[in-house]
Amino acid sequence: xxxxxxxxxxxxxxxxxxxxxxxxxxxxxxxxxxxxxxxxxxxxxxxxxxxxxxxxxxxxxxxxxxxxxxxxxxxxxxxxxxxxxxxxxxxxxxxxxxxxxxxxxxxxxxxxxxxxxxxxxxxxxxxxxxxxxxxxxxxxxxxxxxxxxxxxxxxxxxxxxxxxxxxxxxxxxxxxxxxxxxxxxxxxxxxxxxxxxxxxxxxxxxxxxxxxxxxxxxxxxxxxxxxxxxxxxxxxxxxxxxxxxxxxxxxxxxxxxxxxxxxxxxxxxx
Amino acid sequence: xxxxxxxxxxxxxxxxxxxxxxxxxxxxxxxxxxxxxxxxxxxxxxxxxxxxxxxxxxxxxxxxxxxxxxxxxxxxxxxxxxxxxxxxxxxxxxxxxxxxxxxxxxxxxxxxxxxxxxxxxxxxxxxxxxxxxxxxxxxxxxxxxxxxxxxxxxxxxxxxxxxxxxxxxxxxxxxxxxxxxxxxxxxxxxxxxxxxxxxxxxxxxxxxxxxxxxxxxxxxxxxxxxxxxxxxxxxxxxxxxxxxxxxxxxxxxx
Numbered sequence: 001x002x003x004x005x006x007x008x009x010x011x012x013x014x015x016x017x018x019x020x021x022x023x024x025x026x027x028x029x030x031x032x033x034x035x036x037x038x039x040x041x042x043x044x045x046x047x048x049x050x051x052x053x054x055x056x057x058x059x060x061x062x063x064x065x066x067x068x069x070x071x072x073x074x075x076x077x078x079x080x081x082x083x084x085x086x087x088x089x090x091x092x093x094x095x096x097x098x099x100x101x102x103x104x105x106x107x108x109x110x111x112x113x114x115x116x117x118x119x120x121x122x123x124x125x126x127x128x129x130x131x132x133x134x135x136x137x138x139x140x141x142x143x144x145x146x147x148x149x150x151x152x153x154x155x156x157x158x159x160x161x162x163x164x165x166x167x168x169x170x171x172x173x174x175x176x177x178x179x180x181x182x183x184x185x186x187x188x189x190x191x192x193x194x195x196x197x198x199x200x201x202x203x204x205x206x207x208x209x210x211x212x213x214x215x216x217x218x219x220x221x222x223x224x225x226x227x228x229x230x231x232x233x234x235x236x237x238x239x240x241x242x243x244x245x246x247x248x249x250x251x252x253x254x255x256x257x258x259x260x261x262x263x264x265x266x267x268x269x270x
Numbered sequence: 271x272x273x274x275x276x277x278x279x280x281x282x283x284x285x286x287x288x289x290x291x292x293x294x295x296x297x298x299x300x301x302x303x304x305x306x307x308x309x310x311x312x313x314x315x316x317x318x319x320x321x322x323x324x325x326x327x328x329x330x331x332x333x334x335x336x337x338x339x340x341x342x343x344x345x346x347x348x349x350x351x352x353x354x355x356x357x358x359x360x361x362x363x364x365x366x367x368x369x370x371x372x373x374x375x376x377x378x379x380x381x382x383x384x385x386x387x388x389x390x391x392x393x394x395x396x397x398x399x400x401x402x403x404x405x406x407x408x409x410x411x412x413x414x415x416x417x418x419x420x421x422x423x424x425x426x427x428x429x430x431x432x433x434x435x436x437x438x439x440x441x442x443x444x445x446x447x448x449x450x451x452x453x454x455x456x457x458x459x460x461x462x463x464x465x466x467x468x469x470x471x472x473x474x475x476x477x478x479x480x481x482x483x484x485x486x487x488x489x490x491x492x493x494x495x496x497x498x499x500x501x502x503x504x505x506x507x508x509x510x511x512x513x514x515x516x517x518x519x520x521x522x523x524x
Contacts, residue, residue, distance in 0.1 A: 157355035160326050164349050165372040165420075175368065179359045260400050261358040 045230040054234035061219055061231075065238050068200050068215035071128070072246070075135030076196040080189060082136075083143025087181075088173065090144070091151040101148075108141035112199060116206035127207055131215070134206075135199030142195065143188040150184025151177045183262050186254040193246040201239060216242075275335070276302040276424060276456040277323065282332030284318055284482075291481035292318045296332070298475065298484065302423075303454040307467035307474045309513060311521050315482025316460045320426045323458070324349050338423045338456075348417035350427040354409035356401040356416075362388070363397040366416045373420065387419040390449060407438035414446070424456045431466070443470060444497070451494055464517065468509045469501060476513060478520035486516040 027047045033039070034046040041049065054061070086104070090097040116134045123130035154176055162172050204217030216239050223232035258265035277300050284293040293315040300306050308316040321327035323334065324347055338346035348369075356365050366387055370380040388394055391411040401409055410430060417425060431439040447470060450457060461467050467474045468490055476486035490509050492500060500506050 155355060157351040157353060158357065160321075160324075160351070161349065161355060161368075162372065163326055164324055164347065165369050167372045171372055175371070176357070179357065182359065261402060266402075 042227050042229050045233055049230045050233040050237065053228075053230040054237065057231055057234060061216070061235055061238055064214055064216045064219045064235070065242060068197070068204065068217065068239070069242060071131045071135055071200040071203075071215060072197045072242075074132045075139055075199060076189075076193055078132070078136045079139035079143055079192050079196060083140050083188065083192070084147055084185065086140075086144050087147035087151055087185075090148050091177065092169075097148070104141060104144050107137060112138050112202055113206060116203050120203075120207050131200060131203040131207060134203035135196045138199030138202070139192040139196035142191040143185070146184045146188030146191075147181050150181030153184070154180045183258055183264060186250075186257065190247065190250045190254060193250045194243050197239070197243050197246060274302040275337075276300045276304065277334065277336040277338065277458075279319070279323075280333045280335070282319075282322060282334065283330050284315065284322065284327065285330045293322075293329075294481040294483045296482075296484060300456060300458065300473075302456055304473055305450060305457045305459065305471045307459045307461055307471040308477060309461060309464060309467045309474055309517065310477030310482075311479050311517070312462070313479040313482070314477040315479070316477050317428050318482065320349070320428050320458060320460055323347070323424075324426055336424075346423045348420060348422035348425050350410075350413055350417045350425070350430045352429045352432055354401070354406075354413040356409055356412055358401050360400075361397065362393060362399050362401075362404075362412050365401070365412055366419050369416060369420050383419050383421075384415075387415040390418060391415045392445065405438075406434050407442060410434065410442060418449075418453075422455060424458065427457065427459045429460055429462065432461070432463075439466070446470070447494065447496060464510055464513045468506060468513060469496060474509075474513055476516040476520070485520050486513075488512060488516070 030044075031046050031048065034044055045053075086100075090101065112134055115137075116130075119133050120127065120130040123133065158176055159172075162176055167175070200215065201217045204215045205221060208218075208221070216235055219235040220232055220239075223229070223235060255265045277298075279296050279298045282293060282296045283291070285291050296315075296319065298319075308319060310316050318327060322329045323336075323339070325339075326349075357368070360368075363384060366384045367380060370383060375383070388397065391414050393408070393411050393415060396404065396408070401412065404412065413430070431442055434442065443466060457470075459467070459470060472490050474486075474488045474490060475484055476488070477483065478485045488509070492503075492505055492509070
């Protein structure tokens with residue numbers, strides 16, 4: 001059995017070094033462009049200046065990032081739990097699935113920017129909750145959709161086996177459907193993690209500068225109003241970095257859970 | 271060998287909603303501890319027979335008589351599928367444990383039963399392995415252990431060794447026969463392999479397609495234990511030729 005490793009070997013491997021090199025090259029080109037073209041700071045600050053701003057403004061930017069992270073995590077957990085439950089409900093009968101699935105799609109295709117003001121207005125006493133709800137709506141659909149497919153893609157012979165032993169609906173769910181759906185559910189989580197963050201940022205943008213607790217989007221917005229472009233870039237980098245970290249964490253969790261059996265998590269020697 | 275009835279199919283038919291006759295007026299009486307093979311071309315309804323017996327498919331008309339079905343079907347019947355049909359996320363031990371969990375056997379009894387079943391199929395030492403770490407033959411052994419764990423009276427096998435290589439197949443055939451001689455379940459074995467059917471069974475039912483029906487019922491009158499000696503004997507060859515002759519009459523090439 002191959003061991004699940006995530007250590008120095010992985011960090012030193014091509015998976016890590018190659019994108020790092022690309023990133024370094026891009027930063028270098030960016031720096032050279034800014035210097036040679038003598039671009040003003042308010043159009044494009046040099047990467048070094050962005051880094052300096054990030055360090056100097058860390059005390060304000062990082063707490064804001066943590067607020068956005070809180071919104072993201074709450075929305076993500078809500079989406080994961082509710083998405084899983086809704087998918088289970090959908091797969092209990094074709095009728096339920098056929099009746100409600102279109103509405104899940106509508107929820108997905110309605111632009112959140114358009115309905116965020118409504119939600120914020122309805123929950124005007126609790127902006128934080130309103131932001132969580134917006135992010136939750138955005139993060140929900142991939143989990144419902146993926147998990148529903150997963151719960152339905154059960155090996156036919158295994159279904160027959162459970163019927164032979166007169167398995168109850170509950171037993172079929174626990175022993176067969178949920179484990180079969182696991183890779184799909186985890187795939188949905190990976191998509192939703194990033195979407196929850198985007199949802200949180202978009203909702204903060206719509207909520208604007210009024211909120212008492214201000215997330216990272218508020219910082220981006222304020223910086224752009226005040227033409228503090230280096231600070232805007234710094235906040236932007238923090239947000240993107242957070243998104244990457246969320247994805248990486250979910251990938252590690254997913255690979256860990258599937259390490260023993262699913263093709264996607266297996267290392268192969270040819 | 272006792273001549274108690276294990277299962278009897280009376281005028282069993284299966285017609286699909288599109289009009290295809292999967293099975294037409296099948297009559298089959300199987301005694302306890304018989305090893306019966308159903309041989310026939312694809313579409314002759316041999317797998318359908320197993321599914322109807324197992325209650326996985328509804329018959330359109332006819333009746334089935336069997337003590338093993340009437341009382342508590344779940345503990346008396348076992349099914350081995352064409353593929354191993356294991357849960358990839360579960361270890362060998364958890365796969366074999368599944369029927370006992372489903373039928374709510376107390377955990378203490380269950381562990382002993384699983385150990386016994388794994389021992390029977392020669393899988394001791396592989397309890398913690400995952401299906402993907404096992405060869406096709408080993409996976410099929412797990413599948414057989416899972417069928418045996420509830421101590422069934424009737425074992426329904428649907429081309430269980432069809433996807434295996436010849437060497438593995440012949441080894442599993444021998445092991446299955448050894449087990450059957452010790453345990454004396456009633457086995458209904460579906461295959462498209464004439465040689466396998468003759469080697470294993472004391473009775474071979476030849477079926478034809480369109481509509482699915484029985485065309486011959488041959489007794490393979492050769493003593494057990496059977497081994498490589500039987501496999502190369504004139505008697506074996508003669509039976510193979512008989513089954514083959516029955517089949518060639520009914521198989522229509524198109």
